[in-house]
Amino acid sequence: MNIFNNLEKPVLLQFSATWCGPCRALTPVIDQVEIKMTEHADVKRIDIDKQAQIASDFSIRAVPTLVLLDKNGEIFWRHTGLISEKDIIQQIENLK
Amino acid sequence: MEKRKCLIIGSGPAGYTAAIYASRSGLNPVLFAGLQIGGQLITTGEVDNFPGYADGVRGIQMMEDLKQQSERFGTEIRNSEVIHIDFNERPFKVTTGSGERLLSETIIIATGASAKWLGLASEAQYYGAGVSACATCDGYFYKDKDVVVVGGGDTAIEEATFLSHLVRKVYLLVRKDTFKASKIMQDRLAHIDNVDVLFNTELSEILGDDHGVNGAKIYNKKRDKEETLVVQGIFIAIGHTPNTKIFEADLSLDNNGYIKTIPGSAKTNIPGVFACGDVQDSEYRQAVTAAGSGCMAAMDAERYLSSRLQKNGIFCVESNINISTVITKNGINCIENYIND
Numbered sequence: 001m002n003i004f005n006n007l008e009k010p011v012l013l014q015f016s017a018t019w020c021g022p023c024r025a026l027t028p029v030i031d032q033v034e035i036k037m038t039e040h041a042d043v044k045r046i047d048i049d050k051q052a053q054i055a056s057d058f059s060i061r062a063v064p065t066l067v068l069l070d071k072n073g074e075i076f077w078r079h080t081g082l083i084s085e086k087d088i089i090q091q092i093e094n095l096k
Numbered sequence: 097m098e099k100r101k102c103l104i105i106g107s108g109p110a111g112y113t114a115a116i117y118a119s120r121s122g123l124n125p126v127l128f129a130g131l132q133i134g135g136q137l138i139t140t141g142e143v144d145n146f147p148g149y150a151d152g153v154r155g156i157q158m159m160e161d162l163k164q165q166s167e168r169f170g171t172e173i174r175n176s177e178v179i180h181i182d183f184n185e186r187p188f189k190v191t192t193g194s195g196e197r198l199l200s201e202t203i204i205i206a207t208g209a210s211a212k213w214l215g216l217a218s219e220a221q222y223y224g225a226g227v228s229a230c231a232t233c234d235g236y237f238y239k240d241k242d243v244v245v246v247g248g249g250d251t252a253i254e255e256a257t258f259l260s261h262l263v264r265k266v267y268l269l270v271r272k273d274t275f276k277a278s279k280i281m282q283d284r285l286a287h288i289d290n291v292d293v294l295f296n297t298e299l300s301e302i303l304g305d306d307h308g309v310n311g312a313k314i315y316n317k318k319r320d321k322e323e324t325l326v327v328q329g330i331f332i333a334i335g336h337t338p339n340t341k342i343f344e345a346d347l348s349l350d351n352n353g354y355i356k357t358i359p360g361s362a363k364t365n366i367p368g369v370f371a372c373g374d375v376q377d378s379e380y381r382q383a384v385t386a387a388g389s390g391c392m393a394a395m396d397a398e399r400y401l402s403s404r405l406q407k408n409g410i411f412c413v414e415s416n417i418n419i420s421t422v423i424t425k426n427g428i429n430c431i432e433n434y435i436n437d
């Protein structure tokens with residue numbers, strides 16, 4: 001599946017869609033995570049309508065879904081639904 | 097420590113409406129939006145019954161409109177959750193998930209309700225991999241597939257109707273032999289031919305593998321018969337529970353966990369703490385009733401602040417309001433909110 005390997009930093013993938021309300025609610029949370037954790041992880045936002053292949057590679061069956069990849073592109077953590085900034089940052093910290 | 101006159105918890109129709117009223121009456125409120133910014137309506141498609149939108153409105157749009165209206169009068173909105181309130185001290189001491197601590201003289205609770213789950217282990221296991229409580233979010237993934245919807249109320253029919261336009265077939269599992277849903281919602285089903293309603297039927301197990309859900313074990317009580325449906329998605333729509341976990345030690349709640357308010361007001365058992373919307377309403381649970389009670393909460397908060405006096409370190413409401421009980425503390429008549437059980 002991997003277009004995500006040999007990464008400089010871990011990558012947080014946010015799978016979302018324009019028609020999904022909870023995805024919108026999660027976006028400001030991810031914005032904050034991106035700002036606060038910029039040294040430790042890259043954030044990539046994936047619109048499942050435009051990048052359906054990536055969504056299918058990661059077997060996405062619900063949005064919003066977050067997937068945290070380690071530097072080797074392996075899935076370290078996965079979460080569906082709303083979640084707090086603190087809990088996401090904790091997962092990125094766990095990867096350090 | 098930051099100090100406020102009015103702090104609102106929740107960004108659904110109740111919270112935003114309380115914010116509109118509180119900010120217009122000069123209480124300079126701060127609103128904590130929580131994780132679900134916009135509340136339950138961000139999980140639905142069209143809202144057809146909120147007054148003022150003659151052609152209906154998308155849930156997401158309506159909540160954006162309410163947010164903007166509350167900001168127009170100076171409400172400050174923050175995207176964190178409230179995780180603890182010390183109700184023993186005044187002003188009340190509030191702690192948020194992002195570590196903020198602030199004091200507020202009044203608290204308006206508008207934390208709404210969250211989807212209920214059946215409690216099957218397989219439900220948690222396959223959440224996000226075939227199990228969902230939001231058809232508008234996740235229906236997309238089931239185009240031309242077969243799905244189950246569990247529930248017999250308005251929400252279940254709404255989810256089934258929405259999904260019927262996308263999927264091949266919907267099995268709607270209703271535990272009883274009739275619907276709990278309103279007639280208008282039941283009538284909707286009459287025009288849809290790819291929804292199979294199975295009465296007296298429960299979901300007993302969710303089946304799946306590494307790729308997610310691939311089946312549902314169902315049990316028909318009347319015929320005492322178990323069978324397996326081949327489905328890829330399971331949508332749970334069995335109702336909601338009020339979000340009152342962080343208040344249960346201090347506020348009076350009813351048997352189902354809803355905050356009790358003094359009838360005809362938004363007052364809780366603690367003076368200065370008000371509740372509005374679904375968190376205190378097990379009966380109507382509509383956006384418009386939530387908004388209406390949000391208005392009541394803000395007006396009650398404003399009246400509380402302007403009528404209360406501090407004497408000998410005790411905050412009291414001086415005027416005699418007949419829905420509360422007058423008690424005497426250190427020679428001062430105080431209004432104690434008393435709620436009948």
Ligand SMILES: Cc1cc2nc3c(=O)[nH]c(=O)nc-3n(C[C@H](O)[C@H](O)[C@H](O)COP(=O)(O)OP(=O)(O)OC[C@H]3O[C@@H](n4cnc5c(N)ncnc54)[C@H](O)[C@@H]3O)c2cc1C
Binds near residue numbers: 375
């Ligand atoms: C699928 C669906 C469709 C619906 N369709 C309709 C409809 O067409 N018409 C209608 O009138 N009603 C509809 N309803 C019902 C309607 O959504 C609710 O009655 C209404 O949203 C209740 O508003 P509320 O403000 O009380 O709470 P909610 O909308 O539940 O909002 C609660 C808010 O509290 C926040 N919160 C919770 N805990 C905390 C915390 N600890 N700290 C900070 N914030 C917190 C959440 O983030 C959220 O913002 C529907 C409900 C669903 C689920």
